[in-house]
Amino acid sequence: MDIRIFNNTEEIAAAASEIIISKVKSCPDAILGLATGASPVATYKKLIAAYEAGVISFKDVKTFNLDEYCSIPATDKNSYYTFMHENLFNFIDVLEENVHVPNGNPENAEEYCAAYDESIKNAGGIDIQVLGIGRNGHIGFNEPSDAFTAGTYKVKLTESTIEANKIYFESENDVPREAITMGVQSITNAKEIILIAEGKAKAQAIHDMIKGEVSPSCPASILQKHNNVHIFIDKDAASLL
Ligand code: GLP
Numbered sequence: 486m487d488i489r490i491f492n493n494t495e496e497i498a499a500a501a502s503e504i505i506i507s508k509v510k511s512c513p514d515a516i517l518g519l520a521t522g523a524s525p526v527a528t529y530k531k532l533i534a535a536y537e538a539g540v541i542s543f544k545d546v547k548t549f550n551l552d553e554y555c556s557i558p559a560t561d562k563n564s565y566y567t568f569m570h571e572n573l574f575n576f577i578d579v580l581e582e583n584v585h586v587p588n589g590n591p592e593n594a595e596e597y598c599a600a601y602d603e604s605i606k607n608a609g610g611i612d613i614q615v616l617g618i619g620r621n622g623h624i625g626f627n628e629p630s631d632a633f634t635a636g637t638y639k640v641k642l643t644e645s646t647i648e649a650n651k652i653y654f655e656s657e658n659d660v661p662r663e664a665i666t667m668g669v670q671s672i673t674n675a676k677e678i679i680l681i682a683e684g685k686a687k688a689q690a691i692h693d694m695i696k697g698e699v700s701p702s703c704p705a706s707i708l709q710k711h712n713n714v715h716i717f718i719d720k721d722a723a724s725l726l
Contacts, residue, residue: 487715490723494527497717502531514545518614521565524681529573536577543579551625553589554661587665598637614675622690622703626666634668683719692725
């Protein structure tokens with residue numbers, strides 16, 4: 486694991502975006518795996534700046550997002566589809582047809598999820614996967630459990646995740662209880678992974694991910710087994726290491 490501890494958001498975003506920018510430069514049709522949440526926002530800003538400066542183009546890039554809430558439409562202000570457009574896609578030249586955010590309300594979840602994994606595979610697999618981490622060690626929406634998950638699937642969110650996500654919703658009752666998420670296996674199939682985390686609230690999860698045993702009770706701990714992972718964190722998130 487390439488573990489780097491930075492002073493602030495700006496430094497983390499500079500390091501993370503540098504990896505993505507150099508990938509898109511050398512491979513203009515790169516496949517990017519993207520995450521929502523606060524953690525990658527500053528990195529996305531740097532990607533937008535690089536696009537605006539003419540350093541890179543996303544016109545041949547394909548993107549696949551990790552997850553999406555169930556029970557709200559893609560057009561909802563809190564959907565991950567909306568989040569990605571407001572924080573990245575609307576400001577770069579990626580083609581809408583090359584953007585993939587899971588449908589949170591598929592008619593047949595099982596078939597839909599299998600097809601989502603298939604489309605990642607058919608695209609050639611994810612070159613770089615951006616990840617955040619939940620306070621309980623989740624990646625995507627893979628919550629702590631008894632076994633590592635495989636492909637994309639529909640998941641019930643834990644109370645801890647619902648609690649963490651409620652700041653975005655008017656009331657706790659509005660927070661979706663289920664989501665469609667890439668499974669741990671689909672995430673770790675990525676050729677390269679950049680996990681970003683900041684703040685004391687993430688310190689235990691970061692500790693367990695790096696120092697704990699590889700166990701589905703901390704889904705992110707599986708990254709210890711991946712051969713090309715960057716962990717970019719601030720001092721607070723690193724405080725229990
Ligand atoms: C959500 C998302 C994850 C994200 C996590 C952390 O649960 N499903 O993909 O990594 O939140 O979010 P944040 O970066 O806002 O702390």
